[in-house]
Amino acid sequence: AQSVAQPEDQVNVAEGNPLTVKCTYSVSGNPYLFWYVQYPNRGLQFLLKYITGDNLVKGSYGFEAEFNKSQTSFHLKKPSALVSDSALYFCAVSPFFGGYNKLIFGAGTRLAVHP
Amino acid sequence: DAGVIQSPRHEVTEMGQEVTLRCKPISGHNSLFWYRQTMMRGLELLIYFNNNVPIDDSGMPEDRFSAKMPNASFSTLKIQPSEPRDSAVYFCASSLVLAEETQYFGPGTRLLVL
Numbered sequence: 001a002q003s004v005a006q007p008e009d010q011v012n013v014a015e016g017n018p019l020t021v022k023c024t025y026s027v028s029g030n031p032y033l034f035w036y037v038q039y040p041n042r043g044l045q046f047l048l049k050y051i052t053g054d055n056l057v058k059g060s061y062g063f064e065a066e067f068n069k070s071q072t073s074f075h076l077k078k079p080s081a082l083v084s085d086s087a088l089y090f091c092a093v094s095p096f097f098g099g100y101n102k103l104i105f106g107a108g109t110r111l112a113v114h115p
Numbered sequence: 116d117a118g119v120i121q122s123p124r125h126e127v128t129e130m131g132q133e134v135t136l137r138c139k140p141i142s143g144h145n146s147l148f149w150y151r152q153t154m155m156r157g158l159e160l161l162i163y164f165n166n167n168v169p170i171d172d173s174g175m176p177e178d179r180f181s182a183k184m185p186n187a188s189f190s191t192l193k194i195q196p197s198e199p200r201d202s203a204v205y206f207c208a209s210s211l212v213l214a215e216e217t218q219y220f221g222p223g224t225r226l227l228v229l
Contacts, residue, residue, distance in 0.1 A: 102171065
């Protein structure tokens with residue numbers, strides 16, 4: 001079955017420290033991978049995506065993600081966390097079939113950045 | 116671009132009433148998605164339209180839920196009759212059709228059924 005796993009319900013980081021939010025997927029073929037962020041009482045905002053090419057993808061607000069095909073992972077990273085990065089983060093995968101961009105979402109990881 | 120527009124932003128209704136949620140996708144996008152988000156079940160895809168045609172409605176929970184897309188710029192999600200367990204945040208998203216295209220989400224409608 002196709003699935004996305006975000007193994008941590010919450011990640012706590014001190015401001016200024018690097019952060020990593022983990023994501024692994026189980027999808028046949030070569031999927032497209034996405035990260036979204038959700039601030040309180042807001043919709044999901046697109047951060048970045050991996051389609052093909054360089055395994056390190058850079059996105060909005062200084063975030064980046066590394067695609068690792070052998071480990072089927074797509075971890076989200078930022079070199080220096082800000083308190084304003086505190087939010088709910090979703091990893092999603094779009095299985096490559098039929099041109100239909102249905103997204104399979106992970107359960108989400110809550111990031112808390114402490115001053 | 117104004118982004119995806121949803122209305123109302125908040126809806127409080129009583130059990131048994133009809134609820135209609137509305138969505139205006141980004142101009143030029145030909146895919147539209149309705150999602151439901153709850154604490155218990157997370158983010159669930161309810162239905163997907165491509166060029167105004169419902170393609171995948173396997174996520175629609177039951178016959179009380181229905182969705183329409185009469186034209187490229189408008190979609191509705193209707194719940195009739197509503198039940199307390201329908202309380203959730205409902206999101207609409209739109210995109211271009213290909214698998215690598217990004218879905219853009221609206222701000223959501225927070226529904227509370229008493």
